[in-house]
Amino acid sequence: MIWFTEYWTENVGLTVKADQVKKIRSKYQEILVLDTPQFGKMLILDGLVQTTEKDEFIYHEMLAHPALLMHPNPERVLVIGGGDGGTVREVLKHSxxxxxxxxxxxEEVILISEKYFPSxxxxxxxxxxxxxxxxxNEFLQERQNYYDVIIMDSSDPVGASEVLFREEFYRKVKSSLRHDGIMVAQTESPVLQEEYFSKAYREIRKVFRNVGVYLAYIPTYPSGMWSFTIASDFIDITDTTRNIEKVKELKTKYFCDSIYACLFSLPRFVQDIL
Ligand code: AG3
Known part of the structure; x- marks a missing residue:
């Protein structure tokens, strides 16, 4: 057993007792798989916790379901990042x-996930x-007016993910969406990564007419308080009565109709950052 720490800032982190299962260096990053008594297996990219068996459902459900419910008839969905497959699994719950x-x-992230994270x-x-x-970023260039929903399931805005938090990128997202398309992105912690969070919000606002922020509690991410930003030009994404009857049909463990109904109720300090 070892102790692994993700440093959330210079002053605080998350430390877990773990067995190291696998460590490789791909073309893009260091990929680490740990087996921990507390959170089950954990996937870590360049030292940052991406997902754990124990709490992955919270993040993946909250990333996927709001946007898919708000769209009147989502048929074509794009997930950017998300090689572990958790977001895809949730998207497919919509018939x-x-x-x-x-x-x-x-590709290594996909192969590792298939080997160590079958669920x-x-x-x-x-x-x-x-x-x-x-x-x-290059993929979107070739697809215009195609998707109903685009989901950004990226890592923190450092290294390969940095471009995914910029205005130019969100413009490409918008042109790859159909006119009533919706995008949603994971946008970091408003507590410990306030700058990343407010930057993502600002840049998305420059591009889309309707933008909303919502939160979920994810124990293994910095501070636990995590944000998602959803946006559309045509659809009023703040109307959380839309398709609420469909929520009951979804097999979920975190997301439910009362969370959907209050999706955009934000603590005052988060409202003040926006
Ligand atoms: N992507 C968001 C991970 C961000 C975590 N950041 C951190 N630990 N500092 C997760 C991908 C899961 N599909």
Missing amino acids: SVKEVHLCEID ISEKLRDPKVKIFIEDG
Whole structure:
């Protein structure tokens, strides 16, 4: 057993007791798989916790379901990043979805997830899913007016993910969406990464007419308080009565109708950052 620490800032971190299961260096990053008594297996990229068996459902459900519910008929969905497969698994819970494209820059993440995280990656080989091993930023260039929902399941805005938090990128997202398309992104912690969070919000605002922020509690991410930013030009994404009857049909463990109904109720300090 070792002790592993993700340093959330220079002054605080998350430390877990773990067995090291696998460590490789891919073309893009260091990929580490730990087996921990507390959180089950954990996937760590360049020292940052991406997902754990124990709490992954919170993040993946909250990233996928609001946008898919707000869209009147989501058929074509793109996930950028998310090579572990958790977001794809949630997207496929919506029966209207006909095709899911997953654009992941690092194939090794997919292979590691398929080997060590079968319950997260289980739907990656579903016939509706098409995997593209490409840079998300370049991938969007070739697709105009195509998707109903685009989901950014990226890591922190450092290294390969940095471009995914910029205005130019969100413009590409917008032109790859159909006119009533919706995008949603994971946008970091408003407590410990206030700058990343408010920058993402600002840049998304420059590009889309309707923008909303919501939160979820994710124990293994910095501070636990995590943000998501959802946006659309055409759809009023703040109307959380939309398709609320469908929530009951979704097999989820965190997301539910009362969370959906109050999705945009934010603590005052978060409202003040926006
Ligand atoms: N992507 C968001 C991970 C961000 C975590 N940041 C951190 N630990 N500092 C997760 C990908 C899971 N599909």
